[in-house]
Amino acid sequence: METTSTLEKSLRFLALSLVVIFFMFPIFWIFLMSFQTNETILQIPPSIVFTPTLSNYAALITGKLTTSAGTLDIAFMRNLGNSVFLSVTSVALSLVLGVPAAYAFARHKFRGSEDIAFTLLSFRFAPPLLVLLPLTQYFQWLGLSDTYVGLIWVYQLICLPLILWIVRGYFEDISADVEYAYRIAGHSWFATFRKIALPLAGPGIAAAGLLAFIFAWNNFVFALVLASADKQPVTVGALAFVTSSGIQYGQIASAIVLSVTPTLALALYAQRYLVEGLSLGAVKG
Amino acid sequence: MLPYVLSLPALLVCIGILIPFVTAVIYSFQRYRLSQPWSRQFNWGENYYNFLFNDPGFWNTLKISLLYAGITVTLELLLGLGIALLLQKRSRVNNFISIMLLLPLMIAPALAALMWKLMTNPGFGILSYLASSIGLHDFRWASSPDTALLTVVLVDIWVYTPFIMILLLAGLRSLPTQPFEAAALDGVPRTFVFFRITLPMLTPYILTATLFRLLDSIQQFDIIYAMTQGGPGNALTVFQVEAYLNFFQSTNVGRSAALMVILWAITYLLSNIFIKNWLRLRERARGEV
Amino acid sequence: MTTLELKNIVKRYKTNTVLDDLSLDVADGETLVLFGPSGAGKTVLLRLVAGVIDPDEGKILIGGEDMTDVDAEHRGIGMAFQNFALFPHMSAHDNIASPLTATRSSAEAIKAGVGKVAKLLKIDHVLSHHPKALSNGQKQRTALARALAGSPPLLLLDDPLRNVDAKLRFEMRLELPRLLASQGATVVYVTQDYKEAMALGDRIAVMANGKIRQIGTPEEIYNAPADIGIASLFGDPTINLLDVVPQKDAEGIYVEISKVRVALPGMPDSVAGQSCVIGIRPESITFAKSTVKGAVPIEVEAETPLNEKTVTLVVTVGKRELLVSRPAGTPGPVSGPAFILIDGKTTFLFDKASGALIRKAGETEQGVAA
Numbered sequence: 001m002e003t004t005s006t007l008e009k010s011l012r013f014l015a016l017s018l019v020v021i022f023f024m025f026p027i028f029w030i031f032l033m034s035f036q037t038n039e040t041i042l043q044i045p046p047s048i049v050f051t052p053t054l055s056n057y058a059a060l061i062t063g064k065l066t067t068s069a070g071t072l073d074i075a076f077m078r079n080l081g082n083s084v085f086l087s088v089t090s091v092a093l094s095l096v097l098g099v100p101a102a103y104a105f106a107r108h109k110f111r112g113s114e115d116i117a118f119t120l121l122s123f124r125f126a127p128p129l130l131v132l133l134p135l136t137q138y139f140q141w142l143g144l145s146d147t148y149v150g151l152i153w154v155y156q157l158i159c160l161p162l163i164l165w166i167v168r169g170y171f172e173d174i175s176a177d178v179e180y181a182y183r184i185a186g187h188s189w190f191a192t193f194r195k196i197a198l199p200l201a202g203p204g205i206a207a208a209g210l211l212a213f214i215f216a217w218n219n220f221v222f223a224l225v226l227a228s229a230d231k232q233p234v235t236v237g238a239l240a241f242v243t244s245s246g247i248q249y250g251q252i253a254s255a256i257v258l259s260v261t262p263t264l265a266l267a268l269y270a271q272r273y274l275v276e277g278l279s280l281g282a283v284k285g
Numbered sequence: 286m287l288p289y290v291l292s293l294p295a296l297l298v299c300i301g302i303l304i305p306f307v308t309a310v311i312y313s314f315q316r317y318r319l320s321q322p323w324s325r326q327f328n329w330g331e332n333y334y335n336f337l338f339n340d341p342g343f344w345n346t347l348k349i350s351l352l353y354a355g356i357t358v359t360l361e362l363l364l365g366l367g368i369a370l371l372l373q374k375r376s377r378v379n380n381f382i383s384i385m386l387l388l389p390l391m392i393a394p395a396l397a398a399l400m401w402k403l404m405t406n407p408g409f410g411i412l413s414y415l416a417s418s419i420g421l422h423d424f425r426w427a428s429s430p431d432t433a434l435l436t437v438v439l440v441d442i443w444v445y446t447p448f449i450m451i452l453l454l455a456g457l458r459s460l461p462t463q464p465f466e467a468a469a470l471d472g473v474p475r476t477f478v479f480f481r482i483t484l485p486m487l488t489p490y491i492l493t494a495t496l497f498r499l500l501d502s503i504q505q506f507d508i509i510y511a512m513t514q515g516g517p518g519n520a521l522t523v524f525q526v527e528a529y530l531n532f533f534q535s536t537n538v539g540r541s542a543a544l545m546v547i548l549w550a551i552t553y554l555l556s557n558i559f560i561k562n563w564l565r566l567r568e569r570a571r572g573e574v
Numbered sequence: 575m576t577t578l579e580l581k582n583i584v585k586r587y588k589t590n591t592v593l594d595d596l597s598l599d600v601a602d603g604e605t606l607v608l609f610g611p612s613g614a615g616k617t618v619l620l621r622l623v624a625g626v627i628d629p630d631e632g633k634i635l636i637g638g639e640d641m642t643d644v645d646a647e648h649r650g651i652g653m654a655f656q657n658f659a660l661f662p663h664m665s666a667h668d669n670i671a672s673p674l675t676a677t678r679s680s681a682e683a684i685k686a687g688v689g690k691v692a693k694l695l696k697i698d699h700v701l702s703h704h705p706k707a708l709s710n711g712q713k714q715r716t717a718l719a720r721a722l723a724g725s726p727p728l729l730l731l732d733d734p735l736r737n738v739d740a741k742l743r744f745e746m747r748l749e750l751p752r753l754l755a756s757q758g759a760t761v762v763y764v765t766q767d768y769k770e771a772m773a774l775g776d777r778i779a780v781m782a783n784g785k786i787r788q789i790g791t792p793e794e795i796y797n798a799p800a801d802i803g804i805a806s807l808f809g810d811p812t813i814n815l816l817d818v819v820p821q822k823d824a825e826g827i828y829v830e831i832s833k834v835r836v837a838l839p840g841m842p843d844s845v846a847g848q849s850c851v852i853g854i855r856p857e858s859i860t861f862a863k864s865t866v867k868g869a870v871p872i873e874v875e876a877e878t879p880l881n882e883k884t885v886t887l888v889v890t891v892g893k894r895e896l897l898v899s900r901p902a903g904t905p906g907p908v909s910g911p912a913f914i915l916i917d918g919k920t921t922f923l924f925d926k927a928s929g930a931l932i933r934k935a936g937e938t939e940q941g942v943a944a
Contacts, residue, residue: 012371015367015371016371016372016382019368019371019382019386020382020385020386022443023385023386023388023389023443023446023447024385024388026389026397026400026401026404026443027388027389027392027400029404029411030400030403030404033403041409042408042409043409044409044414045414045418046409046411046414096294097294097295097298098295100291100292100294101291101292101294101295101296103291104287104288104289104291104292105288105292107288108287108288110288110289113288113292116292116295116296116299118560119299120295120299121560122553122556122560123299123302125500125552125555125556125559126306126549126552126553127504127524127525127545127548127549127552128504128506128525129506129525129528129529129532129545130306130309130542130545130546130548130549131302131305131306131309132305133309133528133532133538133541133542133545134305134306134308134309134312134542135305137308138304138305138308153298153301156298157302160295160298164295169567169570169571172571173571175657175659177655177657177659178659178660178661178662180621180624180626180646180653180655180659181653181655181659181660181661181672181720182661182672183625183626183645183646183647184624184625184626184646184647184649184651184652184653185647185672185673185676185720185724186647186648186672186673186676186677186724187647187672187675187676188645188647189287189645191676196661199663200662200663214391217393218391218392218393218394218395218396219393220393220394220395220506220507220510220511221506221507221510221525224510225529234393234396235393235395235396235507236395238395238396238399239395239399239511242399242402249403249406249409252399252403253403256396256399256400256403259393259396260391260392260393260396263391263392263393264388264391264392266391267387267388267390267391268384268388271384271387274387274451275451275452275455276570278390278448278451278452279452279455279493279497279563279566280563281567281570282493282563282564282566282567282570283452283455283456283459283490283493283566283570284455284459284570
């Protein structure tokens with residue numbers, strides 16, 4: 001467009017480098033820390049030259065932490081398992097509930113459809129503790145407190161709006177004529193939904209599912225309020241781990257690395273859809 | 286008939302959530318302490334009245350919450366816009382960097398707070414070490430009331446700047462090219478192009494991203510709770526943290542509910558403005574198909 | 575083969591009435607063309623018949639049976655869409671097979687059915703391709719094949735030639751009548767192209783603003799357009815329309831063009847002195863020598879070829895523009911002053927205020943088509 005001077009180029013380069021360092025360094029540093037023993041972590045000045053060790057990961061995976069003071073049990077793997085289970089089942093339920101609703105909202109402008117869709121959207125923005133605090137009491141009455149069922153239900157608050165609004169956009173993008181053509185050819189609406197709408201919206205549904213998984217995984221406050229230790233996901237578990245183990249910094253770092261790896265991997269895998277997901281379908285990447 | 290059947294399950298989940306919402310509103314009009322459940326009664330909005338006239342804690346919460354939201358969103362917007370402009374040109378390097386920069390956003394905010402807690406540990410934290418090496422000895426980050434806000438703001442910026450960046454980048458890259466080509470041909474100064482062409486055309490994206498962030502930021506809980514539990518003292522008792530502590534530690538359910546209702550009213554107003562802008566963008570994105 | 579009857583159909587979108595109390599009969603085996611400008615309601619009408627949208631009022635009868643509340647899949651209809659609406663994730667074969675799979679035919683029957691119709695439309699060599707890999711012409715033929723595959727008694731074709739290039743459109747226009755005849759189906763065909771309408775329709779229904787303005791054979795509509803609007807929709811180049819006030823003398827009704835008397839034989843005396851619009855088809859005007867009786871002096875402005883015709887723009891003494899058309903290759907003036915002869919017997923006279931046809935010149939009162 002215009003000629004850029006060398007000075008401008010170097011300034012751009014400098015600015016981008018600073019940006020990359022600021023955003024990448026913490027990940028890099030914690031990653032390094034997870035391969036260090038407490039002794040090397042506590043060294044002053046800090047150094048990036050050290051002999052890497054897998055002892056932190058070994059301790060987390062075996063669930064036994066041997067220190068000079070004795071053996072400490074770590075429930076971290078259980079937290080990891082909870083995260084996987086809660087996120088997968090929540091997203092699965094959200095897809096079952098949300099995809100048909102998204103289809104209904106995309107194809108049929110029925111009375112109240114927009115109201116329901118916007119109410120679901122507004123859940124994304126309501127302060128979670130507003131409903132969570134009374135919900136603790138309802139859960140006690142219903143026998144749902146500290147159960148996976150209760151948590152998965154509440155996790156719909158995160159997953160459902162996301163899936164509903166992203167998948168709705170994908171259904172809207174399918175030409176209505178294509179579906180009409182299949183109906184006129186003699187197929188029922190359900191066959192049309194299954195053979196035309198679902199396959200054509202497939203990539204969008206998969207992307208919405210992955211994003212919902214990331215958001216469910218990253219949630220903190222729902223499980224903090226509603227789950228006790230043996231049902232907690234990694235976000236809450238890691239915090240509890242910090243409080244209980246105190247000074248086992250290497251293990252904390254490796255626990256963090258294990259906790260963020262799934263979401264980072266999925267994000268890289270689904271990066272083409274991230275923009276659309278983050279804006280709830282308002283902006284296409 | 287059919288569309289109702291399809292959306293009914295989602296609708297039921299809606300209703301299931303609306304019930305505790307109504308309950309929360311009722312609680313906010315009650316004198317209700319978990320420690321004294323026998324004296325639970327309607328108190329004519331006394332919780333709200335107290336906020337106005339004899340509850341300095343409330344004003345502290347309001348001040349901290351607004352300050353936190355104001356500072357984080359302003360800085361993230363400026364930084365996000367700057368980075369988006371740096372990465373605007375489509376090139377392999379720029380695309381790679383923009384994907385990499387998304388990673389902090391994909392880390393659970395609570396875990397991000399723990400990462401920064403490790404880095405700002407007074408004993409061995411790399412940031413404490415860097416601070417002391419530039420002469421800031423005994424810089425205590427989140428454990429000092431003076432710098433606690435700064436520290437959580439920093440973490441918030443680390444996590445959420447990529448959000449604004451990626452939305453604005455998508456916006457920048459979707460702008461039509463003709464006005465810019467015409468301006469370049471006419472030799473229009475670049476500052477003029479930026480303020481008179483780029484910014485106005487980018488406004489819907491900026492508004493959507495800002496409102497989105499503002500809605501989240503005014504409710505921030507994860508980062509602050511994981512980092513400091515609202516402390517030191519009441520330095521970081523933003524709405525949700527204060528409500529959480531009120532409920533579980535002081536067991537003052539009435540005040541906790543009233544705090545949440547006020548926060549809800551704020552977010553409700555904001556989200557109404559937000560949804561209008563968001564819908565406009567959504568229609569535009571769908572129209573491009 | 576079947577019949578189609580629409581009775582008092584009304585369709586509104588919010589406050590906008592798209593179809594306004596519309597009734598229509600299509601006979602068994604007939605090809606009816608719905609012709610009109612975009613926004614006339616043709617496509618909506620077709621979709622109502624197909625059953626993918628519902629009318630607000632009125633009844634739809636197919637083969638005498640009330641189908642108003644019957645779902646699209648049970649109406650026994652084949653339909654081709656303007657934008658083809660092929661299933662992007664299925665091969666051409668599976669696209670064409672979709673009406674056959676719906677009836678749970680055997681695999682061999684499906685294969686044979688697809689093969690037959692594909693051969694008819696000359697796409698049997700691309701059956702394994704997905705729509706993305708098909709040319710525009712092949713897509714259009716696939717869409718037609720899909721509509722025909724189930725041998726539906728009622729065929730709805732929504733401007734199927736709209737999105738293909740001129741050459742393909744010309745080919746298909748020649749091919750379609752034979753194809754439709756071979757199916758023996760009752761056909762409703764939507765188009766915005768008057769030549770397509772004339773070439774394909776047993777009858778043409780001219781639509782505008784949600785109403786049928788005129789219905790008749792192509793000849794009837796060409797020779798007796800019900801109003802100015804319809805007259806100007808048919809014919810290429812379009813009909814010349816001039817404001818005139820007919821007068822009467824001893825020899826009958828006439829109008830003056832370039833101060834020359836042009837007789838309108840057969841016009842009723844009542845039009846004398848009435849504000850009218852005269853419609854003169856460009857082919858009703860010929861160039862003439864100045865010596866011929868009734869020759870109208872004009873100035874030749876420009877000349878342009880149009881298909882197999884040559885069209886000349888001429889200006890009368892009163893600065894009114896007229897188009898003159900003649901077979902290409904025949905001689906004619908290129909510029910400067912010249913004379914034309916207007917065949918008064920083939921002109922139309924419309925009422926200026928209402929736009930309605932008063933009468934075609936040269937017709938007796940009984941001879942006017944309805």
